[in-house]
Amino acid sequence: xxxxxxxxxxxxxxxxxxxxxxxxxxxxxxxxxxxxxxxxxxxxxxxxxxxxxxxxxxxxxxxxxxxxxxxxxxxxxxxxxxxxxxxxxxxxxxxxxxxxxxxxxxxxxxxxxxxxxxxxxxxxxxxxxxxxxxxxxxxxxxxxxxxxxxxxxxxxxxxxxxxxxxxxxxxxxxxxxxxxxxxxxxxxxxxxxxxxxxxxxxxxxxxxxxxxxxxxxxxxxxxxxxxxxxxxxxxxxxxxxxxxxxxxxxxxxxxxxxxxxxxxxxxxxxxxxxxxxxxxxxxxxxxxxxxxxxxxxxxxxxxxxxxxxxxxxxxxxxxxxxxxxxxxxxxxxxxxxxxxxxxxxxxxxxx
Amino acid sequence: xxxxxxxxxxxxxxxxxxxxxxxxxxxxxxxxxxxxxxxxxxxxxxxxxxxxxxxxxxxxxxxxxxxxxxxxxxxxxxxxxxxxxxxxxxxxxxxxxxxxxxxxxxxxxxxxxxxxxxxxxxxxxxxxxxxxxxxxxxxxxxxxxxxxxxxxxxxxxxxxxxxxxxxxxxxxxxxxxxxxxxxxxxxxxxxxxxxxxxxxxxxxxxxxxxxxxxxxxxxxxxxxxxxxxxxxxxxxxxxx
Numbered sequence: 001x002x003x004x005x006x007x008x009x010x011x012x013x014x015x016x017x018x019x020x021x022x023x024x025x026x027x028x029x030x031x032x033x034x035x036x037x038x039x040x041x042x043x044x045x046x047x048x049x050x051x052x053x054x055x056x057x058x059x060x061x062x063x064x065x066x067x068x069x070x071x072x073x074x075x076x077x078x079x080x081x082x083x084x085x086x087x088x089x090x091x092x093x094x095x096x097x098x099x100x101x102x103x104x105x106x107x108x109x110x111x112x113x114x115x116x117x118x119x120x121x122x123x124x125x126x127x128x129x130x131x132x133x134x135x136x137x138x139x140x141x142x143x144x145x146x147x148x149x150x151x152x153x154x155x156x157x158x159x160x161x162x163x164x165x166x167x168x169x170x171x172x173x174x175x176x177x178x179x180x181x182x183x184x185x186x187x188x189x190x191x192x193x194x195x196x197x198x199x200x201x202x203x204x205x206x207x208x209x210x211x212x213x214x215x216x217x218x219x220x221x222x223x224x225x226x227x228x229x230x231x232x233x234x235x236x237x238x239x240x241x242x243x244x245x246x247x248x249x250x251x252x253x254x255x256x257x258x259x260x261x262x263x264x265x266x267x268x269x270x271x272x273x274x275x276x277x278x279x280x281x282x283x284x285x286x287x288x289x290x291x292x293x294x295x296x297x298x299x300x301x302x303x304x305x306x307x308x309x310x311x312x313x314x315x316x317x318x319x320x321x322x323x324x325x326x327x328x329x330x331x332x333x334x335x336x337x338x339x340x341x342x343x344x345x346x347x348x349x350x351x
Numbered sequence: 352x353x354x355x356x357x358x359x360x361x362x363x364x365x366x367x368x369x370x371x372x373x374x375x376x377x378x379x380x381x382x383x384x385x386x387x388x389x390x391x392x393x394x395x396x397x398x399x400x401x402x403x404x405x406x407x408x409x410x411x412x413x414x415x416x417x418x419x420x421x422x423x424x425x426x427x428x429x430x431x432x433x434x435x436x437x438x439x440x441x442x443x444x445x446x447x448x449x450x451x452x453x454x455x456x457x458x459x460x461x462x463x464x465x466x467x468x469x470x471x472x473x474x475x476x477x478x479x480x481x482x483x484x485x486x487x488x489x490x491x492x493x494x495x496x497x498x499x500x501x502x503x504x505x506x507x508x509x510x511x512x513x514x515x516x517x518x519x520x521x522x523x524x525x526x527x528x529x530x531x532x533x534x535x536x537x538x539x540x541x542x543x544x545x546x547x548x549x550x551x552x553x554x555x556x557x558x559x560x561x562x563x564x565x566x567x568x569x570x571x572x573x574x575x576x577x578x579x580x581x582x583x584x585x586x587x588x589x590x591x
Contacts, residue, residue, distance in 0.1 A: 075376075075377050077377065079551065107485065110485070118376075122376070124376075124377070129485060129489075131483055131485055131486055131489075131549055132483065132486075132549070136489075136549055136550065136551065137373070137551050138485075138489035138492075138549065138551055139489055139492040139493070140485060140488045140489055140492065141488050141491065141492060142488060143485070143488075158377065160377075162492065162496075163492065180496050180558070181495075181496060181499070198496060198499055198500065198558070199499055216499075216500070216503050216562075216565060217499070217503060233569075235503055235506075235507065235565060235569050236503060236506060252573070254507065254510065254569050254572055254573070255506070255510075273573060275510065275572050275573055276510070339573075
C-alpha cells in the first residue's frame with residue numbers, strides 16, 4: 001500500500017555547484033568525503049551549461065528531503081542518467097539531489113523525478129520523461145537526470161540505471177546495483193552485494209558480505225572483500241582481485257585474464273576459470289597449505305614448491321604443504337583453469 | 352505450469368496487466384519479466400496486453416472536471432496526516448499525498464499540459480508521439496544496447512565454433528535445441544518491443560532474453576558442451 005507519493009516538479013532553476021562527491025568523474029572509485037548540502041536554488045532562472053559534447057545545455061538542480069521513517073529499502077530507477085548513493089543520512093530521511101539537463105527548457109520541463117513511499121517500508125525514487133502525455137521510464141542521449149542520494153546507512157538499496165554510472169558507499173544493509181552501460185562502483189558496504197551489468201566495468205572495495213557480480217563486457221576490480229562468498233561472472237573482460245578473505249572465491253571469465261593477489265586462506269575454496277585468458281595467483285604472504293587442481297593449454301608455471309603432482313585427464317593435481325607445515329591447518333582447495341591460456345602461481349616479493 | 356485450457360497459471364491476467372502498466376514493484380516486475388522470457392504463453396499475453404495499452408494510449412482523454420483537484424485537496428485535509436504530507440514541494444503545484452492521490456500526482460503534469468492545448472484526436476496524438484525526437488533518442492539508446500548484446504553473442508558463437516566439433520552428436524543436438532528456444536524467446540521479446548515503441552517493458556524483456564542466451568553460450572564455452580538446464584556459468588564441471 002502506498003503511504004505517500006510525490007512529484008519533484010523540477011521546473012527551472014539556477015545551476016548550483018554539484019557536490020564534489022556527486023561530480024566525481026570516476027564514480028567507481030570510492031566517493032569523496034561528503035559536502036554539506038547546498039541550499040535550494042531559486043526557481044525560474046535556467047542556467048546554461050556546456051554538455052560533454054560541447055552543446056549548450058540547461059541545467060536544473062533541486063534538493064529534497066524525502067521522509068523515510070521506518071524505511072527498510074530504497075529502490076532507485078533512473079534510466080535517464082547517473083545514480084550515486086551514500087549511507088550518510090540521518091535515520092528517517094533520504095536526501096535527494098536531482099540534476100536535470102536538457103538542450104531546451106521545453107525538454108527540461110518534461111523530465112520528472114518521483115518518489116513513492118510504501119507501507120511495507122519501501123521507498124521508490126524514479127525518473128521519467130513525458131512523452132505523448134504519459135510519463136515513461138526511458139533512456140535519452142541528449143538530456144538526462146542525475147540523482148545523488150544520501151540514505152540512512154541501515155536501509156537496503158537497489159539502484160538501476162541504463163547508460164549512467166551507478167555507485168554506492170557507506171551502506172550497512174547491502175546493495176543491488178544494475179546498469180546496462182554505466183560503470184559500477186561500490187565501496188565501504190556491509191551486507192550482500194549483487195550487480196548486473198551489460199558493459200562498463202565494475203570496481204568494488206571494502207565489502208563485508210556475500211558478493212555476487214554479473215557482467216558481460218568490462219573489467220572487474222575487486223579489493224579488500226571479506227564475508228562468506230565472492231561469485232563473479234564475466235564474459236568479455238578481466239577480473240583483478242586483491243586481498244579477498246572469503247571462504248568461497250569463484251571468479252569466472254570467458255575471454256579475459258584472472259589475477260588473484262593475496263594469502264591463500266585455510267579451508268577456503270578458490271575456483272578461478274578463464275576460457276581464453278591466463279589465470280594467475282600471486283601469493284602475497286604466508287599461504288595456507290592447499291590442494292591444487294589445474295588445467296591449462298600450457299604447462300603450469302609455479303613459484304611454489306608443489307608435491308605429489310599427477311595427471312588426471314586434462315587436470316593436474318598436486319599439493320602445497322606450506323613453508324612451515326602445520327598439521328592442524330585445513331588445506332584450501334585451489335581450482336585453476338584456462339582452456340586456451342596458462343595457469344601461473346607466483347610469489348609476491350616482500351617489500 | 353498450465354490449466355486444462357492450456358493457459359499458464361504462474362501469473363494471473365491481472366498480474367500480467369499490472370506488469371504492463373508498470374504497477375508492480377521492481378522485484379515483482381523482475382520476476383514476471385524473467386518468467387515471460389521462458390514462457391511462450393505468458394509472453395503472448397504480455398504482447399497482446401502491451402498492444403492493447405499502446406492502442407488505448409492513443410485514445411482521446413476526457414477533460415477532468417475543474418473541481419477535481421479541489422475535491423482531492425479537501426479529502427486530504429480531512430485525513431490525519433504528517434506535516435510533511437501537507438507540503439507542496441517547491442511551491443510549483445506538485446503533490447504529496449496518500450494512496451489515492453498518488454495517481455493524480457503522477458498524472459497531473461500531463462493533465463495540465465493537456466488542458467493547455469485543444470484536445471487532439473487519437474491519430475494526431477499517436478503521430479505526435481511517433482515523431483517526437485525524444486522517442487527516437489530513446490529507441491536509439493535501446494538499439495545500441497541490443498547491438499552490444501548481439502555483439503557479445505557473436506563473440507561467444509565464434510568461441511563455440513572451436514568447441515563444437517569436439518562435442519558428441521547428442522550434445523550438439525541438445526545445444527541446437529536450447530538455442531532454438533532462446534532465439535524464439537528473443538524473437539518474441541523483440542516483437543513485443545517493436546509493437547510498443549517508447550515502452551521500456553518490451554526492451555527489458557528483450558535484454559533479459561539476450562542475457563539468458565549469453566549465459567547459456569558462456570556456460571557452453573566453459574563446459575565444452577556439457578551444460579545443465581540452469582543456464583548458469585560453470586561451477587565444478589570438468590574438474591576431476
